[in-house]
Amino acid sequence: xxxxxxxxxxxxxxxxxxxxxxxxxxxxxxxxxxxxxxxxxxxxxxxxxxxxxxxxxxxxxxxxxxxxxxxxxxxxxxxxxxxxxxxxxxxxxxxxxxxxxxxxxxxxxxxxxxxxxxxxxxxxxxxxxxxxxxxxxxxxxxxxxxxxxxxxxxxxxxxxxxxxxxxxxxxxxxxxxxxxxxxxxxxxxxxxxxxxxxxxxxxxxxxxxxxxxxxxxxxxxxxxxxxxxxxxxxxxxxxxxxxxxxxxxxxxxxxxxxxxxxxxxxxxxxxxxxxxxxxxxxxxxxxxxxxxxxxxxxxxxxxxxxxxxxxxxxxxxxxxxxxxxxxxxxxxxxxxxxxxxxxxxxxxxxxxxxxxxxxxxxxxxxxxxxxxxxxxx
Ligand SMILES: Cc1ncc(COP(=O)(O)O)c(C=O)c1O
Numbered sequence: 001x002x003x004x005x006x007x008x009x010x011x012x013x014x015x016x017x018x019x020x021x022x023x024x025x026x027x028x029x030x031x032x033x034x035x036x037x038x039x040x041x042x043x044x045x046x047x048x049x050x051x052x053x054x055x056x057x058x059x060x061x062x063x064x065x066x067x068x069x070x071x072x073x074x075x076x077x078x079x080x081x082x083x084x085x086x087x088x089x090x091x092x093x094x095x096x097x098x099x100x101x102x103x104x105x106x107x108x109x110x111x112x113x114x115x116x117x118x119x120x121x122x123x124x125x126x127x128x129x130x131x132x133x134x135x136x137x138x139x140x141x142x143x144x145x146x147x148x149x150x151x152x153x154x155x156x157x158x159x160x161x162x163x164x165x166x167x168x169x170x171x172x173x174x175x176x177x178x179x180x181x182x183x184x185x186x187x188x189x190x191x192x193x194x195x196x197x198x199x200x201x202x203x204x205x206x207x208x209x210x211x212x213x214x215x216x217x218x219x220x221x222x223x224x225x226x227x228x229x230x231x232x233x234x235x236x237x238x239x240x241x242x243x244x245x246x247x248x249x250x251x252x253x254x255x256x257x258x259x260x261x262x263x264x265x266x267x268x269x270x271x272x273x274x275x276x277x278x279x280x281x282x283x284x285x286x287x288x289x290x291x292x293x294x295x296x297x298x299x300x301x302x303x304x305x306x307x308x309x310x311x312x313x314x315x316x317x318x319x320x321x322x323x324x325x326x327x328x329x330x331x332x333x334x335x336x337x338x339x340x341x342x343x344x345x346x347x348x349x350x351x352x353x354x355x356x357x358x359x360x361x362x363x364x365x366x367x368x369x370x371x372x373x374x375x376x377x
Contacts, residue, residue: 061179
C-alpha cells in the first residue's frame with residue numbers, strides 16, 4: 001500500500017472482502033436471518049479452531065461475559081475478583097448480577113491481575129475469578145486455577161494467544177469469552193463467543209441467550225430468566241468467512257507488531273507495553289499500546305498526532321476511577337498504583353493487518369517528534 005504524508009492513518013480497519021459479501025447475500029436470499037444453520041456451524045468451527053470442546057455464539061463480548069458469569073453461579077451479594085485495567089464491560093457484567101467487583105492490582109509486566117494479589121483478596125463471599133487478557137496478553141490463569149474457584153476468562157482481546165503451558169486461550173475448559181467488534185482480530189460487526197467444556201453449562205448459556213427457551217425451541221413456557229443475546233445468521237455468515245482468513249489476519253497483525261517494536265525501540269523514554277512472547281506465552285495481537293514517559297502531556301500528544309493525520313487514543317482508563325465506580329463503590333485514586341500509572345500513560349496507536357512499513361515508520365517518526373525525544377535507528 002502506498003502512503004502519503006497526508007493520508008489519514010486510522011486506529012483500526014477491519015479486513016472484509018468478496019467472501020464476506022457473498023456469505024451475507026446467501027443468507028439474505030435464504031430468508032433464514034436468525035437461529036438458522038450458520039449458528040451451529042460458526043460455533044463448531046470456532047471451537048475447533050481454538051481447541052475448545054464447545055462454543056456458544058452471542059450478540060457481543062459483553063453478552064458472553066454476562067452469560068458465562070451466570071453459568072459460573074454468580075449471584076446477588078457475591079464477590080468476583082477482577083482487573084481494574086480493562087474495558088469497562090468486564091466489571092459491568094458483575095454488577096448486572098448485583099455482585100461486587102473486587103479489583104486487585106495488575107502485574108506491571110503483564111498488565112493482567114497479579115495472582116498473589118488475587119489470592120490475598122479471596123473471602124468466603126468470593127464466587128468467581130474474572131481475569132482479563134488485556135492487550136491480548138494471557139493472564140496467568142494456571143496460577144489462578146490453583147485457587148480452586150470458578151474462572152471466567154475475558155478473552156475479548158486475546159484471540160490467537162497462548163498460555164505459557166502451551167494451551168490456547170479459550171481451551172482451558174472453563175468459560176472464556178471472545179468479542180467480534182470491528183476492531184478485533186476478526187469481526188462479525190457486533191458479536192461474541194463463549195468457549196467451554198461443560199455441555200450442561202452450554203445448554204444454560206444457549207437457553208439464556210434466547211429468552212430462556214430450550215435450545216430445541218420445543219416449548220414456549222420459559223422456565224428460566226433469559227435475554228435476547230442471539231447472534232444473527234448474517235453475523236454468523238461474516239464470522240465463518242472471517243474464520244477462513246483468520247490465520248492470515250493473525251500473521252499480519254504479528255508482522256505489524258514486530259515492525260512497530262523495531263521502529264519504536266529507539267525512541268528515548270518510550271515504553272513498549274507487555275512482551276510479544278515470554279516463557280512460552282504468546283500474545284494474541286489486538287492493539288498496539290505504548291507507555292509515554294512519566295510527565296508527558298498525553299492529550300496534547302494525541303492532538304498533535306491527529307494534526308499529522310495519525311489517530312491514537314488513551315487506552316485504557318482505570319475502571320475503578322470511572323465516575324460510576326467511584327460513586328457506587330467508593331473507589332478513589334491511589335488504590336491500585338500499578339494500574340493507575342499505566343492507565344495515565346498508555347496510548348493505542350494505529351493497528352490493523354494492512355498497516356504498511358511506510359505507515360509504521362511515519363507513526364514512529366511523528367511520535368518521536370511530538371514527544372520531542374531523540375530517536376536512534
Ligand atoms: C477486554 C474487553 N472486555 C470486554 C469487551 C466487550 O466486548 P463487546 O464490545 O463485544 O461487548 C471488550 C471489547 O471491546 C474488551 O476489549
